[in-house]
Amino acid sequence: MAPQGSQAELEFGGPLGAAALLLLLPATMFHLLLVARSGPARLLGPPPYLPELEELWRPWALLLCLTWLGLQAALYLLPARKVAEGQELKDKSRLRYPINGFQALVLTALLVGLGVSAGLPLSALPEMLLPLAFAATLTAFIFSLLLYLKALVAPASALAPGGNSGNPIYDFFLGRELNPRICSFDFKYFCELRPGLIGWVLINLALLMQEAELRGSPSLAMWLVNGFQLLYVGDALWHEEAVLTTMDIIHDGFGFMLAFGDLAWVPFTYSLQAQFLLYHPEPLGLPLASVICLINAVGYYIFRGANSQKNTFRKNPSDPRVADLETISTATGRRLLVSGWWGMVRHPNYLGDLIMALAWSLPCGVSHLLPYFYLLYFTALLVHREARDEQQCLQKYGLAWHAYCQRVPYRIVPYIY
Numbered sequence: 001m002a003p004q005g006s007q008a009e010l011e012f013g014g015p016l017g018a019a020a021l022l023l024l025l026p027a028t029m030f031h032l033l034l035v036a037r038s039g040p041a042r043l044l045g046p047p048p049y050l051p052e053l054e055e056l057w058r059p060w061a062l063l064l065c066l067t068w069l070g071l072q073a074a075l076y077l078l079p080a081r082k083v084a085e086g087q088e089l090k091d092k093s094r095l096r097y098p099i100n101g102f103q104a105l106v107l108t109a110l111l112v113g114l115g116v117s118a119g120l121p122l123s124a125l126p127e128m129l130l131p132l133a134f135a136a137t138l139t140a141f142i143f144s145l146l147l148y149l150k151a152l153v154a155p156a157s158a159l160a161p162g163g164n165s166g167n168p169i170y171d172f173f174l175g176r177e178l179n180p181r182i183c184s185f186d187f188k189y190f191c192e193l194r195p196g197l198i199g200w201v202l203i204n205l206a207l208l209m210q211e212a213e214l215r216g217s218p219s220l221a222m223w224l225v226n227g228f229q230l231l232y233v234g235d236a237l238w239h240e241e242a243v244l245t246t247m248d249i250i251h252d253g254f255g256f257m258l259a260f261g262d263l264a265w266v267p268f269t270y271s272l273q274a275q276f277l278l279y280h281p282e283p284l285g286l287p288l289a290s291v292i293c294l295i296n297a298v299g300y301y302i303f304r305g306a307n308s309q310k311n312t313f314r315k316n317p318s319d320p321r322v323a324d325l326e327t328i329s330t331a332t333g334r335r336l337l338v339s340g341w342w343g344m345v346r347h348p349n350y351l352g353d354l355i356m357a358l359a360w361s362l363p364c365g366v367s368h369l370l371p372y373f374y375l376l377y378f379t380a381l382l383v384h385r386e387a388r389d390e391q392q393c394l395q396k397y398g399l400a401w402h403a404y405c406q407r408v409p410y411r412i413v414p415y416i417y
């Protein structure tokens with residue numbers, strides 16, 4: 001049986017914060033979906049109208065959602081080019097994970113291509129976003145409830161460091177079990193990278209196709225947003241193994257926050273720029289488009305460089321690509337990089353990610369705040385995430401972390417933050 005009432009410090013404002021987020025996150029998502037299609041598209045104003053339950057709840061939407069999850073689960077179960085080992089767990093064991101996410105993306109693209117050429121009306125998807133988002137939210141709620149119940153019978157060694165406070169709302173939100181699995185099927189790893197991320201680019205593509213139907217061809221702004229975000233998703237799946245060292249996989253339990261985040265929030269709010277462009281076309285000239293591409297390329301260069309440098313170093317510190325970098329030792333035996341990307345700021349990967357977020361919004365112009373929602377939300381998420389990670393690193397590395405902070409004083413943006 002799981003121990004109750006763990007003494008770990010509560011995050012996200014404790015049970016009250018978790019209860020507020022349980023309501024606020026879905027409400028924000030529906031607000032964004034409604035506002036994006038409204039004429040004024042005012043992020044901060046009231047929604048244009050409140051939809052009736054009949055507009056949200058459609059059994060076919062739930063069926064479509066479950067079919068999508070089933071398809072992605074089937075692709076996950078296909079033979080993988082590689083099986084990777086995760087970080088060492090409390091009981092000293094390591095879990096094994098299939099590396100076939102990019103293969104799932106390519107196979108999904110082939111299936112969708114075949115479907116479209118056989119008459120599948122993909123461009124009708126944008127009209128279905130509201131009921132689909134409702135179905136995805138419902139799925140995430142029910143799924144999180146099942147995960148919570150599953151954790152009741154999990155051994156103590158399988159529980160996450162947070163998410164086991166004894167308060168049911170807080171634990172339901174944060175997630176109790178670290179790596180919930182049935183046989184070798186890992187629910188958190190599966191959800192983190194596949195249905196939501198691939199769903200996001202599919203929604204983007206449907207918006208691009210509908211724009212082509214409405215206006216004769218997709219706009220340059222729509223091409224850029226689709227291209228940038230496809231690069232981001234393709235990159236995540238290509239470097240799938242790197243997700244095994246992220247905070248979500250190593251530290252966070254699998255509860256409502258990640259289930260809703262992965263299955264509903266990512267596909268329906270990360271596609272906001274493309275949604276906005278469908279209803280609010282933005283003329284974009286080649287010179288400005290080139291500058292925006294350059295900004296995205298700089299962001300991607302920093303993001304990929306920093307993430308790959310850390311992953312290479314964590315996998316094999318004597319790899320020639322990182323062997324010359326300066327490091328400091330810690331009492332745990334693990335070393336910390338203090339030169340290269342990780343000597344510039346303490347989270348260079350967040351900096352690159354934020355620069356890309358700016359490039360995704362710029363094609364939408366500056367007439368509305370709405371397309372900049374992702375940048376604002378993401379800044380808040382990463383600042384909060386950075387603080388959580390600092391806390392965890394301080395616990396892990398103690399004095400060595402202090403030394404690293406002295407050596408590299410800025411967190412995300414050099415000389416600013």
Ligand SMILES: NC(=O)C1=CN([C@@H]2O[C@H](COP(=O)(O)OP(=O)(O)OC[C@H]3O[C@@H](n4cnc5c(N)ncnc54)[C@H](OP(=O)(O)O)[C@@H]3O)[C@@H](O)[C@H]2O)C=CC1
Binds near residue numbers: 313381393
């Ligand atoms: N698009 C989105 O919505 C989101 C994207 N992201 C992206 O996901 C990626 C992963 O982010 P996240 O999991 O938060 O964190 P990181 O990948 O930055 O991992 C943090 C960990 O890296 C290790 N580390 C920190 N400093 C050093 C150092 N100097 N040398 C060596 N190791 C170090 C520590 O773990 P240890 O020492 O134990 O290895 C630390 O806990 C980022 O690129 C982020 O931008 C994140 C959230 C949302």
Ligand SMILES: CC(C)=CCC[C@@H](C)[C@H]1CC=C2C3=C(CC[C@@]21C)[C@@]1(C)CC[C@H](O)C(C)(C)[C@@H]1CC3
Binds near residue numbers: 025243248257258260
């Ligand atoms: C507001 C809310 C619902 C919070 C939940 C946060 C999640 C949406 C994000 C937490 C960490 C994430 C990561 C990615 C997507 C968003 C979530 C799930 C990620 C898969 C995006 C692609 C990147 O390349 C990545 C693999 C590094 C990244 C990992 C973290």
